[in-house]
Amino acid sequence: MAYAVEKVENKAQIRRFHALPFALYQSNPLWIPHLKQDVEKVFDARKNKAFRGGEAQRWLLRDSQGKDVGRVAAFYNQKTAKSFDQPTGGLGFFECINDAEAAFALFDCCKAWLQEKGMQAMDGPINFGEKNAFWGLLTDGFEHEPAYQINYNPPYYQAFFESYGFKTYYEQYVFWRRTDAPAQEIFVRKAEMLKFVDGFEVRNVRGVSEDQLARDFLAVYNEAWGNHAGFSPMKLAQAQAIMKAIKPVKDPDISLFAFYKNKPIGFYINLPELNQIFKHVKGNLNLWGKLVFLWHKWRRTPHTMYGIVFGIVPEWQGRGVEGAMIKFAEDHIVPKGQYVDTIITWIGDFNLKMLRICENLNAQRQRTLKTYRYLFDREKPFERHPFIGKK
Secondary structure, three states: OOOEEEEOOOHHHHHHHHHHHHHHOOOOOOOOOOOHHHHHHHOOOOOOHHHOOEEEEEEEEEOOOOOEEEEEEEEEEHHHHOOOOOOEEEEEEEEEOOOHHHHHHHHHHHHHHHHHOOOOEEEEOOOOOOOOOOOOEEEEOOOOOOOOOOOOOOOOHHHHHHHHOOEEEEEEEEEEEEOOOOOOHHHHHHHHHHOOOOOEEEEEOOOOOHHHHHHHHHHHHHHHOOOOOOOOOOOHHHHHHHHHHHOOOOOOOOOEEEEEOOEEEEEEEEEEOOHHHHOOOOOOOOHHHHHHHHHHHHOOOOOEEEEEEEEEOHHHOOOOHHHHHHHHHHHHOHHHOOOOEEEEEEEEOOEHHHHHHHHHOOOEEEEEEEEEEEEOOOOOOOOOOOOEOOO
C-alpha cells in the first residue's frame, strides 16, 4: 500500500497527532492516553530546555484513502548527542497500525531527518527531554494499566523495531510491591545500625518550602548520578521547575529525604499514581478534565504510590540509607491506609546497585521496556549501555 508522510506544522495536524492513538487503542480497555498537555510541553520550545541546541519534528502517516495510520517524532540536542561515541538523536511518540511497511516509512523519515542534522544514530522510542517520561518500548507486562507517563504499546511494535535493525541498548524494569509487606531483614538490620549514627535522620517533606525541596533534591541528584554515562549536572532552575510541576499533585507524606547533620544524602520521591485519576479525563486536562482531577484528588482516589526517583550520594551508598527510608515508609506511611501498593519507576538493566536494592525489597518485576539504538553506519560495531556497579 502507498503511504504518504506529512510534517506536523499546524493546529489541525496537532489535533490529528493526538487523535490517532484513540483510534488505535479503542478496543483496549487497559490503555490510558498520555495527557495532551504533557505531550505538547515536549514540543514547546518555551517550556522544553532540550530545544537549547536542538530541534524536534513530528510527522503523520496517511494511507491511500487519506486516513491517518501512523505518527512519530524525531529530535536531537547537540549536547546530548555528543555524549555518545557517535552523535545520536532520538525518535519517540511512535504509533502505527499493524503494518511493517507503514512503520518503516516512519522510521525512514526519522533517519533521513536526523542524518540531515548531522546525527549518526538514533535511539527510540524515547522522549525529547528527561528520561522519567515517555521512554522505552513496552515488551512485557501488557496486562497492566500503564503508570503515569510510562509508555504503553501493542506487542507488535517490538517486531517493527527489531526487524528494521534497531538493537537493544538497554532494558528498563518497572517493579511493584505491596506497601504493607514488611521490610526485609537486611533493611531492618541496616536501619537499626543507623539509629546509632549521631545526626542521621529520615524525614518526609511536610512543611518544607518548595525552594528548599529543590535545593535538597539538587544536592543529592547531582552527586548520586554523577557517574552515569551521558549525565549532565542539573541546575537549580531545573530542580525548582520539577518541584513546581509536582506541587499540585504531591502528597508530602510519601516523599522522603535522608539527612546527615542536616545535609541531604538521599531521597525516595513518591507521588500518588496519577493515571488512577487521569484515566477518567480521556487524555485532556481541559476545564472539565481539571474538575474531574480535583474531584478525584479530593476523594484521594489513588491507592498506589509511584516512586519516581530514588537516589543516595556515593559516600553513603551501601550503608543502609535505603533501608532506613524503607523502614520509615513502613512505620509512617502504611498505617495511614491509603496506599496499598507501590510502583518503582523504571530501572535500567545496567544499574546493578538499584536492581540489587529491588531484589532485597522482594519487589516483583511488573513490566519490561526497551530502549533501542539504530546505528546509521550498519558496519559499525554495536555496544550496549555500560554497566554501573559490579556485575
